[in-house]
Amino acid sequence: MSAAKAPPLGSGPLGRAARGEVSQSQWQQAWRRFRRNRAAMGSIWLLCLIALLSIFVPMFWPHEIEDTYWESILIGPTLENWHWFGTDANGRDLFVRTWYGGRISLTIGVMTTAVALLIGVTYGAVAGFFGGRLDGFMMRFVDVLYSLPLLFFIIILVTVFGRNIYLVFLAIGAVEWLTMSRIVRGQTLAIKTREYVESAVAIGLSRPVILRRYIIPNVLGPVIVYVTLLIPTNIVIESYLSFLGLGVQEPLTSWGLLISQGAGQLDSAPWLIAFPATLLALTMFCFNFIGDGLRDALDPRDR
């Protein structure tokens, strides 16, 4: 109430308990608010659709990703012979390759983010909660890793270990957890001074329990929002790694690889780039809308 344009008081809790409505945790309330956000809900449905198609199209489509059709090289989109998205310079069906690429891109997005999430949350929460010299040491280590250029790091990994898709997971995840750990550490520092953490110390809970029960559940809000933004970022990073020839290898494919191959024939065969690029863009939009929706839902005052 102190500053101008303050949000109104009592926008919520007062007396809901007294009114005898169904009890809701903060997560449940956030979900209720989220469901009212049409753009975000639409994005979820669209994203589910893209994911399902990515899983099932390669299973049931009449063509395989490696099948080459010498008689139909670089034909445009057609209903004939199930080449809905046309074919590429090797005569491979683009429809199945695009959805297969989606499978790889989404998996990379999710897996790399999971790696970043796991390492970043643990690392950041430990550094922030224990503080002091340990915090200083852990965060300087993060600073050192930050200063290594991503590409440089990945080129080293690839030259040492050879090219394979798991290396891509590892490489992207290993770089992206740095930002995550900084976010989590900042949140932890803020939550550490809350009185409920002091009250946990006062009843005699041990530090690991406080970390698990008091700190981590309360830092998850901003982390979830960041996750929805990290997944598309990681998809894009994989795309440019593939573009440079460091990512997914033929005959496997991903949206990034398809786009890089299509970019060379933009004039003669625009469909090569059009379909994967559209899907990539749609996925980006969806994740961003979901991220926005989650941010509003988790912190309704911060709009």
Add this chain to the structure above:
Amino acid sequence: MNPPLLSVRRLSIQYSVRQSGLFGRTRQLQAVDDVSFDLMPGETLGIVGETGCGKSSLGKGVLQLVRPSAGQVLWQGRDLCQLSPQQLKPFRKDLQIIFQDPLSSLNPRMTVGEIVGEPLELHAPELDTSGRERAVDAMLERVGLRAEMKRRYPNEFSGGQCQRISIARAMIMQPRVIVCDEPVSALDVSIQAQICNLLRELQRDTGVALLFISHDLSIVRYMSHRVMIMYLGRVMETAPREHFFGAARHPYSRALISAVPQPDPDQPTAGPVITLDGDLPSPLDPPSGCVFRTRCPHAIPLCAGQPPALESFGQDHEAACHRARELQ
């Protein structure tokens, strides 16, 4: 006379403060300076002072939530300051705390039942789930909430109800001492009285001793048996309630009493207001001698030279002022 329940001896608490600027030095802030007191079983000691006088630090220092830099906290023959966090654990159930901000002192991701039952999980592992549930139900009813509220989350409750939940969590192990750190200042006027009454009732029933930290003298007068006045980390005066409000010795105590607004338009304060000039000096740079001298209407050169010691003015009544006798 009974032996005291808790004795605090010459307790000091320091914080390191990094000054801003490129070459900022780390300086020591003396939040609590050489404070001693005894707390009797079933007694309420009111600790009063303005912002930054160290009253909250003192409360947290007693519970070892902040580690004191010097002095002793004697509890059942042990000095709590010397114990490791592991060694402190069995003592935690006897010494509890209630905070000012009702909502931020409850973990928003836990249900009320989990919040109130958590201490039992730790300190009464012999209880099974249903035994714990029963204890939680009984405690919630005791603080004026309905047992079925235990499945709800803190954000569904109003400030007063949240403070009741905090009290339930603090009381469930039947502690001997509760530090109440401004427990009603964040509440609405009409709710403050409810919480004050509840604390007094619980004290009558269980004999728990309270360290009641507050800046509001009229509430302290209502709650406490004894009053301790702090200013810039030091004790200015300690006295039983009647003595304090009837015959305060320290000029700072008198100024505080005179400034309490009264809900009576013809007599807005209890007497002529003693105006204190200026503001609180920075605790990083406290005045020499008596810390209060820069705002004291009766300061003399002696006050700048030598810090006054606590002098006795009758039973349990002590004040730290060079001129307390002559000003009477």
Add this chain to the structure above:
Amino acid sequence: MAPPVLAVSGLNVRFHTNDGVLTAVNDLSFELGEGECLGIVGESGSGKSQTFMAALGLLADNGEAGGSVRFRGQEILNAPRKVLDGIRGNRISMIFQDALSALTPTMRIGNQMTELLARHRRLGRNEARARAIEALEGVRIPDAAARFSSYPFELSGGMRQRAMIALATLCGPEVIIADEPTTALDVTVQSQVLRLLDGLRQRTRTSIVLITHDLAVVAGLCSRVMIMYGGRVVETGPVREIFRNPRHPYTQALLRSMPSMTTDPGTDLPAIPGQPPDLENLPPGCPFADRCEHVFERCLEQMPSLVPVGDRHSKACHLEPGP
């Protein structure tokens, strides 16, 4: 009688929240006379602050206000920004509880003051500077010339609050709205600030609205009080009448439940049972009904209107002739 400086009639303020519509102020009417000090007392959620936020067009984005607020006869409720900009900070100014967040943290105190003078008074630099330092001296800030170039965070709490009062009075406003001006301050500083406001009112005939949750603060400063509960005025009257002869059960209970320096610590405080009202789900009747000791059937069904019970003294309660 002179025409009122500020006349509010039938003011309603609502907020559209995720959980429904929240009524913050309900059918509020009052007048503020020239040089008068009106106290508005209520708990959090009673609508006391939102009333003036609405009047000055400072509601949060999800808020809407209806009714009428006339300042010197001119309608200002939902007035265009241009009109309000000429009034806010100039003819009506506000003092907030938390000076640290109400002052711009990255600007020197003096610059915030001269900027205001440049905008509303078109003063030159030197002249504005002289006026600002004069205002800082007026609120008894020691070494005002040096403080002129301080940042807000460099001042202590009491000093900041005084700097905000200096800022608020800079353009010689006709109305000052002080929203919990002393709540964040220590007792010894609180009385300094209250006295400063009172001196100002006597010197300049400025009308003051003092919004507070603390009845005791009102007692020392105001001539008339309005008690609000659940977005409505439940009782209004001269300050002495309200304290000596409160007529609404809420006012009576509130006065009884406050510990004072004369309360007997041996007895329990007569606390008001229950919780403050739920603004999203206000009852059709009196908002205080479920906590009232005199409640009867009609209270639950019908909102009582404000009726006079004495000289300039009214209450909104069905109980006749009154408890």
